[in-house]
Amino acid sequence: MSSTRIPSFPLAQQAQIIRAHQRDLIHVSSLREQTENILRSWFGTRWLTRFDKEVELSIRLIYHALTTGRAIQTLGEEYTNTWVHLKSGHTQGTRAALILLPTIPSYLLARLGPSLYERHPRLKYIATAVIGAIEVASEVNLAVFYIRGVYYRLVRRLLGVTYISATPIDPNTRPPSYSLLGVLILIRLGHRLLYDNLDEPQLDGRPISTLLNYDPESDLALSGEKEPLTVLNLDTMSTSVRAGRVCTLCLEERTATCVTECGHLFDWNCIYNWGRERAECPLCRQSLNLTRLLPIYNL
Missing domain, CATH: 3.30.40.10 (Zinc/RING finger domain, C3HC4 (zinc finger))
Structure with missing residues (x-):
């Protein structure tokens, strides 16, 4: 009696993960631009300037809810033939976290932050410190990704979400290495920590x-x-x-x-x-x- 063999898939390579994220960014940016053009023609530029954060939030939520939220590939993942691999159990909660964590906190902070800072000035310093710590952690995570090649986003590392590939690995081909980029990111991060961060013009x-x-x-x-x-x-x-x-x-x-x-x-x-x-x-x-x-x- 033959037993059924469950196929196993290799982890996605760095190049596949990078291209998938880049394609998703392109599609989200294109969708946002088309939506803004329509809203600008309907309500005007000043209205769009006032609600630009809500527009951006809605676009990102819709795009990822219709793909990641429904357990299907995003356009970037489909382009690179990769799939999101979740740990067993709590898959729905993990997918919801993948959609909400990168979008909702930043929106609430940008929209509600100024009014809260006026009432509680000390919160501004706390929020600035937290945001700075998250930015540093994200930079370190990206550098580690380029060196090790597993988690491209900090949220995915925290949730333990990886990518698998449906493309067989060719043993005769050596995948490209991005370790130098990781080292350069760490050098840049060290420079930013030593000197003032001059992101604002x-x-x-x-x-x-x-x-x-x-x-x-x-x-x-x-x-x-x-x-x-x-x-x-x-x-x-x-x-x-x-x-x-x-x-x-x-x-x-x-x-x-x-x-x-x-x-x-x-x-x-x-x-x-x-x-x-x-x-x-x-x-x-x-x-x-x-x-x-x-x-x-x-x-």
């Missing part, structure tokens, strides 16, 4: 947001009369002149005006948020460097 050695006393996470800009950085006396301006002071991103009157290297004028908060997502001028598509934005208070 700097101007004359100071963060740009502190120069303008501007919070990039704020929802909407103030009106022209309430904006303290606008030194013009808007009450004495004619209606026609004020009508020409329009930010081409939000299509409303410019406040805290700044100019790009290519000579275009925008609201500071509009172009700042734009530049964090796309390093190009929204009008002429020339290179956009946030450290070279010039505040102009009298235009």
Whole structure:
């Protein structure tokens, strides 16, 4: 009597895991861009700027809920012929954690954080320390992945989620090694820990947001009369002149005006948020460097 043999699959190689994540990022980014274009045409740029975090959260949740949540491959995993391998038991809870842990905490912190910090200033320092620790742990995890090649994301390491491959391993082919990347990441991390982390654009050695006393996470800009950085006396301006002071991103009157290297004028908060997502001028598509934005208070 012959016994049924259960097939075994090898762990996915580093290159497969990297390509799967890259393809998923491309598809999520494309889906978000198309959704934003539709919402922008319906509700306008200012509405989209106000609810951009909810849009991003919804896109990511929908994409991963329809794939990982349903125990089927994502488009990236299908492209590389890999599958998520979960430990026995509690599979539904693990899949839910894979979807929610990378998305919900960061959204709640970004959306609810500013109001909580105003009421409890000490929470800001605690949250900053926690976020910094998570970023360092993620960097270390990525470096270990490039050296050892198992867990690409910190969440997957904590949950013990691995990838298996349906492609047989060729014993005559040596897989590529990414160990050098892991070493370089550790060197970069060591440099960041030794010196100040200058992720935010700097101007004359100071963060740009502190120069303008501007919070990039704020929802909407103030009106022209309430904006303290606008030194013009808007009450004495004619209606026609004020009508020409329009930010081409939000299509409303410019406040805290700044100019790009290519000579275009925008609201500071509009172009700042734009530049964090796309390093190009929204009008002429020339290179956009946030450290070279010039505040102009009298235009």
